[in-house]
Amino acid sequence: MLCSSHNIYTAFMKLPHTNASWKPKLNVPLLLIRPSPPALRRWVPMATGPSLIPNRPCHHGDKVVVIMGATGSGKSQLSIDLATLFPSEIINSDKMQVYSGLDITTNKIPPEDRLGIPHHLIGSIGPEAGEFTPSDFRALGQSVIEDIISRGNLPFVVGGSNSFIYALLAERFNPGSDVLSGSGKVSHELVFDCCFLWVDLSFPVLDEYLRKRVDDMFNSGMFEELVQYYYDDTNRFQRGNRTGLQKAIGVPEFERCFRRYAPRKSDTWAGLDPVRRAAYQEAVREIKENTCQLAKRQIGKIMRLRDGGWDLRRLNATEAFRAAMAAEGSGKGHRWADIWEAQVLGPSAKIVKRFLEE
Known part of the structure; x- marks a missing residue:
């Protein structure tokens, strides 16, 4: 059962679907056969001028x-x-x-x-x-x-x-x-x-949940994912350009931290030395704050x-x-x-x- 308090993000996302005894009681028809998604048409960037x-x-x-x-x-x-x-x-x-x-x-x-x-x-x-x-x-x-x-x-x-x-x-x-x-x-x-x-x-409930969710994301491999993201095929640490995916919360916060304490490609969140962990924890706190601020703007x-x-x-x-x-x-x-x-x-x-x- 995925509902332990130490991994609330996983519990919330998966509980109804992995709980075999839970079934919706709603009286609406179910779809039995679903088509495969079609191939996407080629994406071509559009101009973003002022015209309607x-x-x-x-x-x-x-x-x-x-x-x-x-x-x-x-x-x-x-x-x-x-x-x-x-x-x-x-x-x-x-x-x-x-x-x-x-x-x-x-x-x-x-x-x-x-x-x-x-x-x-x-x-x-x-x-x-x-x-x-x-x-x-x-x-x-x-x-x-x-x-x-x-x-x-x-x-x-x-x-x-x-x-x-x-x-x-x-x-x-x-x-x-x-x-x-x-x-x-x-x-x-x-x-x-x-x-x-x-x-x-x-919002106080959402704020509490979002901060716990960040912890769960790091326990699920977010740090290791970011480390791999910043290394190229020659195992050299590289910096981002702040466009597109580079704007995702977690990327700029850790890039600033990685500039001071460059990670090793083999680093894991659980195996960090005390110096790096202390430095990286500041990035985690920033991620939590920025996530909650994003939620406020979205609302x-x-x-x-x-x-x-x-x-x-x-x-x-x-x-x-x-x-x-x-x-x-x-x-x-x-x-x-x-x-x-x-x-x-x-x-x-x-x-x-x-x-x-x-």
Whole structure:
């Protein structure tokens, strides 16, 4: 049972799917056969000038479910749960997870936890391609949505990068205006017929969870992953260029630390000498703080979308997170699953079901 308090991140992500006795009680049909995801069309970077980018008219009326929320709020968990109940495919809208590499650092959901559900735009762009912009995401994301709908499946757009979500869905998107930071007016006219699910929870609870999650990520190999990332094929330590994947939380914090105390390629988190561990712990503290600050900014942008006319359906996951963080045995693990189903998954499934029936 993956619900011990020392690895709360793993417990939260995997508990419902690895608990053989837990079954959803929702009365909605299950998809028995899922297609393999199609090959992505070649990605070509787009110019990001100030001109407005109109939508393609054929999109109107196409239904899309969007799962939003701050980092660590349970979006991936909910997307997998819902995708087992509806014939659907998932499109990642996290701007760091679109890149290949640093899977632990960027919190990509492991392939084995995707339950065979097709995932798109996750690990799809090589880090050497440079910056993948909101305009790029709009073009490629709309193409993927068309492919999913052509197979009769429901697209789930899932991720915390609200600038990507806005670029993908706004009727008239201006790449030269950052409306989510207060520059310009939020467009409430959308390219698709959207159902928005906003997974939210009390920020003190989220803050506590995110800080524990960082510890769990290092216990799961994040440090070793970063060390390997900074070494080239000749075993020489190299510095980044601060574009694309280089912006992922964890990369700049450790690069600054590695400049002072260069790691050995064979270093492991558990086997560090006291001097390096003390130096690296400062980077860990910075990662925790930056992750929590990111969550605050993401919530602020979601609030701006809501105030701009987007119909966001808020789901309160606070009690589910409290139960997950308190889990120390199988009984409490079942309690977490029950709360999640009653307060998050169940209401979400009903909302999506009504949306599809409209």
